[in-house]
Amino acid sequence: MERSKTDINPSAGWLNWLVIVCVLPNKRVPWGSVGCPFLNSYPELHKIFRSVKWSPFSLVGKIWIEPVTSDVPVSLCRSFCGNLTIDYPFALRPGCGHPGFRDLLFCINGMLMLHIASGSYRVLDIDYAYKGLILHDPGMSDCYSLIRTASGSGNGFIVEPWRAPYLEPAPDNVFMLLGCRAESPLFQGFPGRHLPCRNVSGMGCDEYYACPAWDFKPRGRESVYGLESPPPCCSVPFGVVRAINLSHLGCEGYSSAYSLAPLRPEGPGVWSYGIRVSYSVPVDHSDFCRACQATGGLCGFDAATQGNMCLCEGWNSTSNCDSGKSLAMSMEQALSPVILFGGLLISIIMQIFSPV
Numbered sequence: 001m002e003r004s005k006t007d008i009n010p011s012a013g014w015l016n017w018l019v020i021v022c023v024l025p026n027k028r029v030p031w032g033s034v035g036c037p038f039l040n041s042y043p044e045l046h047k048i049f050r051s052v053k054w055s056p057f058s059l060v061g062k063i064w065i066e067p068v069t070s071d072v073p074v075s076l077c078r079s080f081c082g083n084l085t086i087d088y089p090f091a092l093r094p095g096c097g098h099p100g101f102r103d104l105l106f107c108i109n110g111m112l113m114l115h116i117a118s119g120s121y122r123v124l125d126i127d128y129a130y131k132g133l134i135l136h137d138p139g140m141s142d143c144y145s146l147i148r149t150a151s152g153s154g155n156g157f158i159v160e161p162w163r164a165p166y167l168e169p170a171p172d173n174v175f176m177l178l179g180c181r182a183e184s185p186l187f188q189g190f191p192g193r194h195l196p197c198r199n200v201s202g203m204g205c206d207e208y209y210a211c212p213a214w215d216f217k218p219r220g221r222e223s224v225y226g227l228e229s230p231p232p233c234c235s236v237p238f239g240v241v242r243a244i245n246l247s248h249l250g251c252e253g254y255s256s257a258y259s260l261a262p263l264r265p266e267g268p269g270v271w272s273y274g275i276r277v278s279y280s281v282p283v284d285h286s287d288f289c290r291a292c293q294a295t296g297g298l299c300g301f302d303a304a305t306q307g308n309m310c311l312c313e314g315w316n317s318t319s320n321c322d323s324g325k326s327l328a329m330s331m332e333q334a335l336s337p338v339i340l341f342g343g344l345l346i347s348i349i350m351q352i353f354s355p356v
Contacts, residue, residue, distance in 0.1 A: 077096035079091075082110045082112060087128065089281050095301060095302070095309070095311075099306040100165070100166035101163075101167070102301075103115075114135060116160065117160050118156050118158035118244070119137075122136045124274065132278050134272075135275040135276075136274050139154030140254060141253055141254065141255040142211075142255060143212065143213060143271065146213045146253065147253050148178055149253065150252065152246030152251055152252060153246075153253040153254075154246065156244035156245055157169060166279055166280055167277060167278075168277065169276065170278040171200075171238075172200065172201040172276065173256060174201065174204065174257055174258070175235065175256050176204070176205055176234070176254060177233065178232065178255065179251060179253065180252075181251075182229070184230065184250040184251065186234055186241070186250075186251075197233075197235055199235065201259040203268070205233035207267065208268050210268055211269065255273065256273065288308045291320045295312075295320040297310040297321040302316075
């Protein structure tokens with residue numbers, strides 16, 4: 001019965017076995033012009049096999065080095081989006097960067113976007129020296145525009161629990177929650193005047209009330225705290241609530257501002273509006289990454305196991321590029337005689353049992 005062309009799939013695995021069966025024992029045929037009688041019944045596969053330029057070095061590389069070749073080219077891990085550089089621990093491609101920041105950044109029409117549980121934010125800046133990002137939420141209020149709805153305007157800030165150890169708003173970032181209802185969790189469990197509302201880095205609602213966006217001057221803090229009517233604005237650091245969930249907090253909207261310098265800005269009109277987020281990388285991964293970078297590699301991770309991976313030129317290593325290279329060379333030296341002997345043995349067996 002004639003064999004179908006689909007009986008054999010000319011994959012890399014088959015080519016590896018063909019190297020052992022056809023090439024290695026064939027001492028009398030010059031390298032680069034190897035034939036294989038075993039494939040006479042498979043003309044298509046024989047054609048593919050003969051098109052490969054074999055050499056002693058390419059054989060070892062084909063069988064042993066190729067399986068550890070990197071799926072992520074090193075040159076693709078460092079990238080740009082608009083005028084922003086995307087570098088470790090962030091990445092736009094799977095396998096690059098740190099696993100705690102996977103599926104976080106996306107480049108859309110030249111704009112870098114950050115996506116977490118609460119929504120999407122435009123990334124205005126990444127400060128790698130001080131490990132911070134500046135985010136913009138178009139639904140957020142500022143000094144010249146109050147955006148409030150009954151269901152809550154804006155994303156707020158909610159990060160996935162597994163990502164929380166790596167990403168949270170900076171301590172010098174103030175969230176000013178607007179129009180929160182009296183039954184809001186913000187005001188529960190705080191008797192009398194002891195509300196969680198407070199200034200953060202010299203910024204708070206008392207100063208925010210001076211913005212042109214407010215069409216009236218709210219009453220001072222002392223006259224509203226402790227009354228049934230909640231304050232129109234309550235400023236808190238992120239650590240007080242751990243999630244700026246507007247629907248859960250019963251608020252109509254929010255604003256956010258941050259301070260970068262030790263000098264306090266003069267008035268809310270010159271505050272930096274946006275969300276400043278701090279990021280961090282575990283110490284053990286930082287040590288691994290430094291060792292990887294010192295040997296010319298880029299820090300990444302195994303997409304299947306989430307384990308550390310050092311991305312070298314053309315291959316991966318679980319330690320660094322130098323040690324991985326030494327391991328590959330020692331494997332080549334140790335296993336080459338075994339491969340040659342195995343190929344010769346298989347060839348002899350096939351010649352014994354092949355029909356005359």
